[in-house]
Structures are given as structure tokens and as C-alpha cells.
Amino acid sequence: MTRGTKLSGTTVLITGGGSGLGRRMALLAARRGARVLIWDLAADGGRNVRDEIRAGGGTAESQTVNIADQEAVKAAAAEAGPVDVLINNAGVVSGHLLLDAADEDIERTFNVNVLALYWVTRAFLPGMTSRGRGTVVTVASAAGLVGVARQTDYSASKFAAFGFNESLRAELRSGGSGVKTLVVCPYYIDTGMFDGVRTRFPLLLPILREEEVAAKILDGIEAGREKLVLPPLVNLVPAARILPVAAFDRLMDFLGINRTMDHFTGRADTQPAESGPKAE
Template identity: 80%
Template sequence: MPKGTRLSGATVLITGGGSGLGRRMALGAARRGSRVVIWDVDAERCAAVRDEIRAAGGSAEAQTVDVTDREAVKAAAVVAGPVDVLVNNAGVVSGRQLLDATDEAIERTMKVNVMALYWVTRAFLGGMASRRRGTVVTVASAAGLVGVARQTDYSASKFAAFGFNESLRAELRAGKTGVNTLVVCPYYIDTGMFDGVRTRWPRLLPILQEEQVATKVLDAIAAGRRKLVLPPIVNLLPALRILPVGVFDRLMDVLGVNRTMDHFTGRPAGTRGRPPAGPGT
């Protein structure tokens, strides 16, 4: 197993660090002694997380960056300097059926959830490889392991994110670079991104808590893990593809996976993430 990246004294850059899981990971990393660099397209939230960390005695910088803007990413990476841990966390969802989603929403999902992985990772990987250490984290999703109704944009983008990580892992291993990769595939998390979703079997497939997921991601980075699926039983879902398609689809129905989005409401218009809720991890 590759070596983990020690968080104490490390520089940890988190995209989409202004709310939800990103914010929790930022707070948790700072508490573990990391210098945290928060990137978010939302300037106010980005600065709020930086101030929250500093107020607690931690070290943090905030940069307002749209990760889909290649040139902005390159320029911001120069300002950020070398990083030890890069967490590709920024993500969006349209949550509409294919014919109901706007062209713009579909394109945005692909740009934020897929294309930005290239721009941001390419901006930092060279530095990590030359120092022969570091971890690149890709926050994918359980929706990157099995497709879910009303998520054609999101699921496809997260399958791509999963594939991006797997190919990058192969490249880095082949080159013996000393840089680790970690892919994170959580089921739904209570961040507000998927407000209204319901789970049919809450004991088997629970809605996860932000803090719980953030803690596990930080532990996985430190331990040098390469894959984190939450809850672990979700790992079994893609293996069911070995069954005939009709049986697979029926099992997804029984598990309630395809009905989770029936009551999805998304975020209230004009908001990004929930108001910060407590100090967290």
C-alpha cells in the first residue's frame, strides 16, 4: 500500500471548499495541523471558511476560482504555490430528467465535475511528482458506480471522475512517482446538494453526515488508502452488473436506488450550500 500523506504541516488545497463536504474537510484538515487553501467560485463562502479556520487558530487561505476556467486555474495555482494534498471536490448536479434539464445545466455539470479535474490536477501534479510525494483526491460518488434515474448528467460525470482517478492511479504507479491517488464514492450526504432525496433502506443505505464523510476522507489520505466507498456495501452494487440487465434493474428497484430522486428539490434558488452549521470535524 502506498504511503499516506501526513496532514500535520501539509498544504491541503480543496476545490469547492466553501460549503458542504469541502468546508468540513477544510475545517478538519486545519484542525489536524494542515495549512488549508480553499478554492470556490463563491467568494463569500470561500472567505467565510478561511475566517472560520483562522478564528480557531488554524492556517488558511481563500481564493475565488472558477475551476472550469483553465486560465484562472493556472493563475490561481501559481498564487497557491506547491500543495501536498489536492482534493478535487467541487461538484454540481442538475437533478432533472434528460429532457427536462437545460442545455446549460448539462454542460455545467460536465465542466465542473469532469473537465475541471484535468485543469486543476494538471496545475499541481508536476510539483507533487517532482517532490515525489502527495495525494490527489477525486471526490466521485456512488452515482459514479451505478447510474441513477434523474442523474444522467451527474452519474455520467461521476463515472468519468472514477475513470479519471483509475487511469491517473495507473499512470502514477507505472512512473513510480511517489504520488498517491484516492477516489471517494459516497452515497447521499446531508449537505443540501441533494435536498429531498429519500432512501428506502436507511440502515443499509443511509444518508451520510457531512462530518462523518469528511473525517473518513482525511483518515484515508493519512493512511494512504486508494478507494473510499461509503457505506462500504455500495461497493457491491457495480458487481451486480455481472447479472442479466433485467435482474440488475430489478435489484436496483428493490434497493430503492432509482426512486431516490423522486422527491429531489435541489437547493433554494440563489443559494450555494447550507449556511455554515457548527464547527464540525
């Protein structure tokens, strides 16, 4: 008897499911027998993944939702119905120095990466707690474990995402709800979100393949994992904070972590926000 949530026969909702890691998780969850509900700001992306799943014999629906809009989330959730697994995957990154970042980009980073966690989770958690089961997944980042140069807003938002999961887990455990949480902290993934990122030690801290990360996340859900750091070596970096600050800084310089974004050319996904859900 697994402590986690077996995906076969469940309903899995994935935010940002129309591309990148979200798409990979949607396809894999469908292959494992789940009914997949895709939320994405890009209507075409959500529809394409939905159709891809259906073409393979799976079950999927898509909704175009601006998860940063609390009222839009409530309306879409009411239309979607209850879910068994909620994967808070959607995220944006700007990759600018603090003084170079546009105000609207900073605001969007926190709206999508932090506030949306509250709006989406609050919409579906009551249904999980009433049934006494379910899993809430928060895709944070290795940047949520240690701050990185040129990612001040992104790192801060992912620290907040990690804290959101940790507090939610404590809340659910103390209340005996039966609902589980999983926080995921991957290093850079080859989704195109971090195009141009370079790693100094690719054998130790490689750019991760999205299909491998997707599989590990779904494996973690089914196994009842509560924390997943990829690659595991990244766990040692925040642990090094026990060192004096100067020594910690030298370690970060040696690993080259603060230089990974120097040639960043990725995208921040600054499309105009949709005002409400559109069922597909």
C-alpha cells in the same frame, strides 16, 4: 511509517471548500495541523471558512476561482504555490430527466465535475511529482459506480471522475512518481446538495453525515487508501452487474435506488462564473 500523507505540516487545497463537505474537510484538516487553501466560486463562502479556521488558531487562505476556466485555474495555481494534498471536491448536480435538463446545466455539470479535474490536477501535479510525494483525491460518487435515474448527466460525469482517478493512478504508478491517489464514492450526503432525496432502506443505505464523510476522507489520505466507498455496502451494487440485465434492474427497483430522486429539491449552483482568481 505511514504509506499515506500525514496532514500535519502540509498544504491542503480543497476545491468547493467554502460550503458543505468541502468546508467540513477544510476545518478538520486545519485541526490536524495542515495549512488549508480554499478554492470556491463563492467569494463569501471561501472567506468565511478561512476566517473560521483562523479564529480557531489554524492557517488558511482562500481564493475565488472558477475551476471550469482553465486559464483562471493556471493563474490561481501560480499564485497559490505548491500543495501536498489536492482534494478535487467541487461538484454540481441538476437532478433532471434527460429531456428536461437545460443545455447550460448539462454543460456546467461536465465542466465542473469532469473537465475541472484535468485543469486543477494538471496545475498542481508537476510540483508533486518533482518532490516525489503528494496525494490527489477525487471525490466521485456512488453514482459513479452505477447509473441512477434523473441523474443522467451527473452519473455520467461521476463515472468519468472515477475513470479519471483510475487512469491517473495507473499513470503515476507506472511512472514511479511517488504521488498517490484516492477516489471517494459516497452515497448521498446531507450537505443540502441533495435536498428531498429519500432512501428506501435508511438503515442499509442512509443519508450520510458530512462530518463523518470528511473524517473518513482525511483518514484515508493519511492511511494511504486508494479507494473509499461509503457506506461499504454500496460496493455490492455495481458488483451485481454480473447478473442478467433484467435481474439487475429488479435489484435496483427492490433497493429503491432509481426512485431516490423523485422528490429532489436540491440545488445545482448555477451562479455566474468568475473570470479569474481573487486572492483573499
